[in-house]
Every structure is written in C-alpha cells, then in structure tokens.
Amino acid sequence: MTEFILEGETPVRVSLRRSAQARRLSLRVSRLDGRVTLTMPRHVPEREAVAFVREKEVWVRRQLDRQVAVRRPAFGVTIPVLGAPLEIIQGAGRGARMEAGCLVVPGGEDMLMARITAYLKLQARTRLRQASDSYAAALGVSFGKITLRDTRSRWGSCTSDGNLMYSWRLVMAPEAVLDYVAAHEVAHLLEMNHSPAYWAHVARVCPQYRQHRDWLRVYGQELHAWDFSH
Incomplete structure (x- = not known):
C-alpha cells in the first residue's frame, strides 16, 4: 500500500512513505498543495500507520480547511x-x-x-x-x-x-x-x-x-x- 483514503463527506487521500531515516510516524499536510503524507519507519506495519492517521483525522481535516483556494488570473480579477x-x-x-x-x-x-x-x-x-x-x-x-x-x-x-x-x-x-x-x-x-x-x-x-x-x-x-x- 502506498496510499489510502480517509473516508467521509470529503474523502482525503493520504500518501504513505517509508524512510530509513525515520524514527517515528510523522504526518504532514502541505501548505502549498494540501497533500497529506505520512512518513513511517521501515519496521512499522501499515495497519499501525493507518490507525495513526485515523487518530489524527480531526487535525488533518482542520489543516485542510485552512488551505488557500487556488486562484487563476482572468479579466476582472x-x-x-x-x-x-x-x-x-x-x-x-x-x-x-x-x-x-x-x-x-x-x-x-x-x-x-x-x-x-x-x-x-x-x-x-x-x-x-x-x-x-x-x-x-x-x-x-x-x-x-x-x-x-x-x-x-x-x-x-x-x-x-x-x-x-x-x-x-x-x-x-x-x-x-x-x-x-x-x-x-x-x-x-x-x-x-x-x-x-x-x-x-x-x-x-x-x-x-x-x-x-x-x-x-x-x-x-x-x-x-x-x-x-x-
């Protein structure tokens, strides 16, 4: 598994990334594009990683709510x-x-x-x-x-x-x-x-x-x- 979906009214795609340097689970929501990434040590089972994200779901959705909406130049803008x-x-x-x-x-x-x-x-x-x-x-x-x-x-x-x-x-x-x-x-x-x-x-x-x-x-x-x- 390289990603999973947090189900809900607005589904959230979470990318899982294993790292040899990681010592603990680390969850990040990009302020640039809203991408949600969980970095995990190589020895941590995926089920544990998924459970960790589910525990942090309220925090994740709060961060996503703060994202700035994409804007496109147009006449009148x-x-x-x-x-x-x-x-x-x-x-x-x-x-x-x-x-x-x-x-x-x-x-x-x-x-x-x-x-x-x-x-x-x-x-x-x-x-x-x-x-x-x-x-x-x-x-x-x-x-x-x-x-x-x-x-x-x-x-x-x-x-x-x-x-x-x-x-x-x-x-x-x-x-x-x-x-x-x-x-x-x-x-x-x-x-x-x-x-x-x-x-x-x-x-x-x-x-x-x-x-x-x-x-x-x-x-x-x-x-x-x-x-x-x-």
Whole structure:
C-alpha cells in the first residue's frame, strides 16, 4: 500500500512513505498543495500507520480547511504585484503593463496567461537583479548568474560557486519581502549556513528581516495558490 483514503463527506487521500531515516510516524499536510503524507519507519506495519492517521483525522481535516483556494488570473480579477492589488483589464498593445493601478493585458483570454506570466517574470528578474546588486555591494561580495524558477520548497538559494536562484513568484509579494529574500541569499556568499554570524550579515543590510521572513511564513502559500497554467 502506498496510499489510502480517509473516508467521509470529503474523502482525503493520504500518501504513505517509508524512510530509513525515520524514527517515528510523522504526518504532514502541505501548505502549498494540501497533500497529506505520512512518513513511517521501515519496521512499522501499515495497519499501525493507518490507525495513526485515523487518530489524527480531526487535525488533518482542520489543516485542510485552512488551505488557500487556488486562484487563476482572468479579466476582472485582482492580482498582487509587488504587494499592490492590480485589477486585470483588457487593453491595446503587445505586452502586459501596469497602468493607473491596473494590469493591462492586450488580447483575449487565449493569450492572458502567457502575457501575465511573461510580465511577472520580467518584473521579478529586474527587481531581484537590482536588489541582489545592491546587497552584494553593501556586503562586499559578488555573485554569478541569477536564475528564476517556480520552486515550491524554497524562495531562493545560493550555490557554492556563487550563483543565485529565486522563485519568480516573489514579485507578487511586498517589495520589502522580495528585497529580504535577496539579502538572505546574497548573505550566503559570506556564510553558507544559518549561523549567528550569517544572520548578523542579513541584519546589517536588512534590519527588519524577521518581519519579512514571518510574512512569507504566513502568506507565502497565497503566492503559490495562483495557477498560471495555460
């Protein structure tokens, strides 16, 4: 058995995953996609694992009730860009643009997703490049290339050879939050860890980093809830 169903008015699919490193049963409900996973030691019988989940059913359903509903961009829908709510409206031209508190998107519904995604990625690259350059200068370091991805597990990363990766969805967060993630990753060019020395570098260039980090912990799932698939 690799999964089972918690029966009820709303059935819940639970994935079972054995791990050689696991020392106890561990139940997790993803805040990104609502996936329920039970990690279990190799020696634990499946019937014991299923019984454990059933005991935690109230908790599981409570976590699922807190999930943010998936949203899709459409004309008339409001979408955040650098933390500002912009209504998506139809207009003339070739590419999407911000204008008078709106996100103007040329063409019809068939081109909407592609044009909004292109706009957000361009804005993300521009803003993250500016922020990375600024923090690198402040900390006296240099970095290699910047890559944008649609990552679910992290907002950014720094490789040992000095390259930076960011989630382009950060462009929907408040500008100060985007800047914090850039400061976070650039500081790793000095310390490839999360030691007190590392956080001192972050605090030097981003004194309110705790506030911005907490914003991502609380509201980050709302950025992932936007569905840009065509």
